[in-house]
Amino acid sequence: xxxxxxxxxxxxxxxPHSSALLSSLVxxxxxxxxxLTTAKICKDNNFDASKINKQKLKECANKSGLKSKHLTxxxxxxxxxxxxxPVIVFLGDGTPLLLRKVLSNSTAEQVQLxxxxxxxxxxxxxxxxKFEEIWAGEIMLFRREYGVKDESQPxxxxxxxxxxxxxxxxxxxxxxxxxxxxxxxxxxxxFFRLMTDRVLMHHALSTFIVLSIALGICIIFETLFSFVxxxxxxxxxxxxxxxxxxLVFERVLRQPVDLFERTPVGLIAxxxxxxxxxxxxxxxQLLGTLLDGICLVVFIPVMFMLSPVLxxxxxxxxxxxxxxxxxxLPVFAKRSSEAIAADGLQRSFLIQTLQGIRTIxxxxxxxxxIYQYESYVxxxxxxxxxxxxxxxxxxxTILPIERFMVSGTMAIGVYLAMTATDPSNVAxxxxxxxxxxxxxxxMRQMAQLVEQYEEAKSSVQLVSSLVNNPAxxxxxxxxxxxxxxxxxxxADVTFKYPGxxxxxxxxxxxxxxxxxxxxxxxxxxxxxxxxxxLLQRLHNDFDGMIKIDxxxxxxxxxxxxxxxxxxxxxxxxxxxxxxRDNITAAKVSxxxxxxxxxxxxxxxxxxxxxxxxxxxxxxxEGSTNLSGGQRQRIAIARALITDPRILxxxxxxxxxxxxxxAIVNENLQKIAANRSVIVISHRLSSLVxxxxxxVLEKGHVEDVGRHTELLNRCDIYRELWNRQNPPTTTLQxxxxxxxx
Numbered sequence: 083x084x085x086x087x088x089x090x091x092x093x094x095x096x097x098p099h100s101s102a103l104l105s106s107l108v109x110x111x112x113x114x115x116x117x118l119t120t121a122k123i124c125k126d127n128n129f130d131a132s133k134i135n136k137q138k139l140k141e142c143a144n145k146s147g148l149k150s151k152h153l154t155x156x157x158x159x160x161x162x163x164x165x166x167x168p169v170i171v172f173l174g175d176g177t178p179l180l181l182r183k184v185l186s187n188s189t190a191e192q193v194q195l196x197x198x199x200x201x202x203x204x205x206x207x208x209x210x211x212k213f214e215e216i217w218a219g220e221i222m223l224f225r226r227e228y229g230v231k232d233e234s235q236p237x238x239x240x241x242x243x244x245x246x247x248x249x250x251x252x253x254x255x256x257x258x259x260x261x262x263x264x265x266x267x268x269x270x271x272x273f274f275r276l277m278t279d280r281v282l283m284h285h286a287l288s289t290f291i292v293l294s295i296a297l298g299i300c301i302i303f304e305t306l307f308s309f310v311x312x313x314x315x316x317x318x319x320x321x322x323x324x325x326x327x328x329l330v331f332e333r334v335l336r337q338p339v340d341l342f343e344r345t346p347v348g349l350i351a352x353x354x355x356x357x358x359x360x361x362x363x364x365x366x367q368l369l370g371t372l373l374d375g376i377c378l379v380v381f382i383p384v385m386f387m388l389s390p391v392l393x394x395x396x397x398x399x400x401x402x403x404x405x406x407x408x409x410x411l412p413v414f415a416k417r418s419s420e421a422i423a424a425d426g427l428q429r430s431f432l433i434q435t436l437q438g439i440r441t442i443x444x445x446x447x448x449x450x451x452i453y454q455y456e457s458y459v460x461x462x463x464x465x466x467x468x469x470x471x472x473x474x475x476x477x478x479t480i481l482p483i484e485r486f487m488v489s490g491t492m493a494i495g496v497y498l499a500m501t502a503t504d505p506s507n508v509a510x511x512x513x514x515x516x517x518x519x520x521x522x523x524x525m526r527q528m529a530q531l532v533e534q535y536e537e538a539k540s541s542v543q544l545v546s547s548l549v550n551n552p553a554x555x556x557x558x559x560x561x562x563x564x565x566x567x568x569x570x571x572x573a574d575v576t577f578k579y580p581g582x583x584x585x586x587x588x589x590x591x592x593x594x595x596x597x598x599x600x601x602x603x604x605x606x607x608x609x610x611x612x613x614x615x616l617l618q619r620l621h622n623d624f625d626g627m628i629k630i631d632x633x634x635x636x637x638x639x640x641x642x643x644x645x646x647x648x649x650x651x652x653x654x655x656x657x658x659x660x661x662r663d664n665i666t667a668a669k670v671s672x673x674x675x676x677x678x679x680x681x682x683x684x685x686x687x688x689x690x691x692x693x694x695x696x697x698x699x700x701x702x703e704g705s706t707n708l709s710g711g712q713r714q715r716i717a718i719a720r721a722l723i724t725d726p727r728i729l730x731x732x733x734x735x736x737x738x739x740x741x742x743x744a745i746v747n748e749n750l751q752k753i754a755a756n757r758s759v760i761v762i763s764h765r766l767s768s769l770v771x772x773x774x775x776x777v778l779e780k781g782h783v784e785d786v787g788r789h790t791e792l793l794n795r796c797d798i799y800r801e802l803w804n805r806q807n808p809p810t811t812t813l814q815x816x817x818x819x820x821x822x
Contacts, residue, residue, distance in 0.1 A: 102178045103139050105198035106170045107146075107224075109180060113168055114226040116147055136222065148224045155221055157210060160193075161186050163223060171195070172220040181221070186210075237330070237546040239539070242360070245322050252318050259311040264380045266307065269300040271516045319365040326357050333549035339620045340580060341551060347437070348430025353548045356541035363538035371524065371531050381521050388514045391498070392491050396518055399487040403480050410476050415536050417472055421465040422540060428458040491518055554640070561639035566646040566727045567631050568596035568758030570617065575626035577616060586612045588781040589626070594774070596631075596727075599759040601769030603799070604778030610762045614730045617760075618647060630728070648726035652733035654717035656705040661690055662697040665719045672723050683753050684718035685745030711742045718746065722753065729753065732762045743768075766803050775799070 104120045111118040123142050134142070136152065143150040155163075161184055163169060171181045182205055183194035191210035226235070235241050247253065273293060281290045334354065342350070385393040435442065435451050442451055492515055571593045578585040587609045594600045602610045616624055619635055628635045635643060645668070656664050665680060666672045672680075677697065681687040689712055693699040705713050718734060735743045747768060753759070761769060769775050770789045777784040777792065777799050785796040792799040 102198045106178050110224050150224050152222050154219050166223045169221050169223040172218050173216045174218045236550040245325050252314050256314045259307045263307050266304040273297050323361045336553040338554045346430040348433035349426050352426045352429045353544045356544045359541040381517050385517050399483050411536050417469045421469045424462040424465050428462050562637045563639050563642045568727045569631050570594040571629040573627040577624040586781050590783050598773040599754050601772035601775040602762045608778040609781045646727050648721035648729040650718050650721045650731050650734035652736050658703050660698050669723050680719040680722040683749050684715045686715035686719050711739050727757050729759045
């Protein structure tokens with residue numbers, strides 16, 4: 083395919099590879115959320131598409147909101163740019179290709195390439211040796227340039243700054259309040275100087291009265307400005323906290339299901355809780371230190387006027403503290419990261435234990451869990467102690483420098499005053515010492531801010547590692563929203579779970595007409611549930627085509643697709659709340675009549691009416707006040723409340739007792755009316771009435787047909803049917819008899 087692409091370029095009178103360069107930029111821009119076209123790029127930049135080269139490509143990228151960089155790398159360098167993919171790689175003859183993936187481990191070293199002029203083409207995989215033979219080592223990578231007000235940027239310090247400066251008026255008022263407070267802080271110092279020089283020296287009572295009144299007025303203004311600053315700070319931090327918390331929660335929920343299946347719930351909860359540390363850093367450290375540091379703008383010039391020598395000593399001590407803190411930061415960051423990781427494992431184990439408390443109780447595993455938890459606690463405590471010891475060393479080293487800033491400066495100032503001939507130097511010395519006391523605090527805080535920033539940075543990294551992955555729905559509600567009728571088609575669908583060695587589905591192909599019922603059976607691991615997961619678009623990285631009503635499911639708006647599906651699993655989760663709230667979870671506007679109808683179809687009406695408050699009965703966390711069969715029937719009613727066009731029952735009756743299962747099976751014909759139904763079950767008797775039964779074996783579609791047809795021609799189906807429904811045999815007389 084690449085040969086045809088090069089020939090097409092050479093046949094035109096244009097800059098070599100110009101078409102591929104523009105196409106590459108379009109594909110990369112879309113991966114960063116920017117929807118560009120070659121025509122739009124040419125129009126915005128006012129040039130001919132046939133004349134573009136690498137330099138012009140960089141200019142186009144910059145104008146489009148992408149920052150580009152042209153590099154020469156080795157294979158080892160290529161492995162370090164995974165987060166920047168896709169990038170443009172240039173072959174020896176200058177041909178640009180898109181680099182999609184770099185795989186380098188003990189088993190394989192490969193790259194995945196794509197022809198930019200054919201973005202829908204199949205990716206080309208080359209091993210390292212072949213790739214390095216044609217690759218010139220030249221790449222061009224791109225990253226998104228986000229504006230100050232762009233809240234769609236990845237989670238990080240830049241996003242936090244964006245949220246802060248969104249309320250610029252509040253920040254302006256806080257800054258003005260802090261500036262006025264800094265000026266008012268000078269009043270007590272000037273009051274001391276004037277009392278000494280004007281009042282005591284001349285016994286001026288009238289001046290004393292004026293100065294006292296002026297001081298009282300300044301104290302009133304200082305109180306007002308302090309109140310205003312704290313109130314505005316509270317508003318700003320609350321707004322940032324609300325936005326951060328909701329933004330993180332939203333982005334977590336929009337992550338693909340793979341993230342939740344491979345990451346312990348405890349780690350997810352721990353990473354999300356790091357928001358509180360970020361908030362504390364913003365309110366207690368960053369903003370407070372920066373605002374207190376405004377006084378330096380006022381105080382340091384005054385201090386230089388009083389004594390350049392002493393001011394230089396104070397500033398030198400601050401520089402030494404800052405350098406020492408920065409030098410120790412890498413070691414402190416490493417120990418802090420180790421402690422945070424250990425704490426995450428401890429919390430994860432705790433949540434896992436609480437979630438599995440029934441199993442722990444039933445198997446008498448309390449002692450085992452306590453022992454393992456003690457091990458986690460001991461490891462965390464050991465790492466926290468190492469972190470604390472290092473922090474203690476840092477602070478202990480800073481302490482004598484801080485003391486010298488105060489006491490040493492005083493000693494030097496006294497010596498200078500004693501050796502001076504002007505007696506006013508003594509008063510200036512005391513004024514300087516008062517100023518230095520006010521300066522030392524903010525400067526010490528600014529030096530420590532570097533250490534505190536490192537801790538906050540670790541929290542930001544934990545949260546960003548959770549929410550900065552590509553969202554599940556890249557279109558965010560956009561896409562086809564036509565009414566779904568229910569025709570389903572799988573065309574040569576192949577899918578492999580991440581980390582699996584072989585595909586779970588291999589070239590699966592079948593068609594379910596709208597309004598029909600399809601039974602799906604097969605041994606464990608044959609791919610039954612995978613079919614339903616792909617139909618819900620829980621996974622998008624499959625080969626082949628899945629269509630609903632002739633439209634690729636990836637073209638549907640994700641929320642519209644899933645709202646058109648009703649799904650009942652083997653083990654369903656019920657929310658804390660009333661029975662009615664759980665049934666109407668997907669349709670809060672449902673009337674009571676609709677709730678009763680869905681409950682009747684699910685066979686849940688008869689037991690709900692016997693509950694203490696009927697549909698208003700509150701369910702405990704984990705719905706422990708219901709039996710497994712009752713929970714399952716409520717889940718079926720919840721799936722039916724939206725009247726979905728497609729209903730998926732994945733072992734939905736396996737947890738039901740025989741009576742409940744009989745009720746659901748009797749209602750299945752009513753449930754299936756005017757909708758397509760996919761029923762997955764190990765009990766073949768529940769699939770007999772299906773319009774067709776799909777037989778899976780190790781990911782392959784072994785056969786499709788009705789019950790009687792499969793009994794005649796499908797060995798797998800016949801074998802499982804005979805195993806579950808053995809021929810009737812004569813009962814043998816029992817060997818054991820009761821002894822009277």
